[in-house]
Amino acid sequence: MKKIYLLPLIFLILLVALLYRGFSLDSRNVPSPFIGKPAPAFDLPRLYQENKRISTEKMKGQVWLLNVFASWCVSCRAEHKVLTRFIREHKVPTIGLNYKDYGTKEYGKDVLSWLGQLGNPYTYVAVDTEGRTGIDWGVYGVPESFVVDKKGIIRYKFTGPVTQKAVNEILVPLVVKLRKEPA
């Protein structure tokens, strides 16, 4: 019996395994090269108080969350309730980065009524009309959420709407752990 005839079969099985893995990966979930790196600094005008500004500098010494959102983003509406509960229950200081929304030609002041209607869970809302800060943070789809530690290092990035499962299994344990770390 020549075993050589088994080779194509083995090869086929390997190929199928490879393709199966390839196609079941979510190609939109690009791993962030930012994890473990310092959060890019910004200093942006605040929504509601445009003469005041909010910067990453100001958040140093605490574990905080950056949530990229926009009134035109459908998934942001989807995560809003879950996110709000997480921020309030665990008292997480949060900057909502209003991405290419407030002050743009298309959306003007839509975000004000959006937050008015759904509630504003953010400690600060930073306005990034042109999306420059977004680019600096490697944002490629909204919503995105970043967990930053006391030293200003990005420790986690969540792409897409935050789910209750992600809050329970990832975000809460992470925030608890990071709060124990020295500043």
Added chain:
Amino acid sequence: MTYSLKVLLLSLLMTFSVAVRAGSIETYSFDTPEKSAIYKRLIEELRCLVCQNQNIAGSNAELAKDLRRQTYEMVSKGATRDEVVDYMVTRYGDFVLYRPPFKLKTVLLWVGPPLFLLISLIFLVNYLRKKPQVAEVTLDKTQRDSVRDLLK
């Protein structure tokens, strides 16, 4: 014009029309032709992350526009190709490059296809060599006569 010449011309036309279509929308001007060349090369090399199978030169997505603007601003301030690539890779990972760098994670990507070709060639050569020679058949006189009769 012969038929095959027409086909050839048509396929050539189709090839070039793709290149024309891939032009970007806005036109940025640079103070030196070198900068302009760096910009053009970069937007061909960088991937649009929301429309993953396009580069940022060919995409009209918002993110692609922003990345073009970012590239333009950096290049016009004198950034080199490598500096812009570094900036993008730090933020979006190797995935943002259409030509990924050669490293441990991408070894299979680079080495895989030539390796596959090599293995296939070895198999092919072996197969052809091993192919049994057709044994010579010797016929006796009666058999030869019957063949001749058949061929008549």
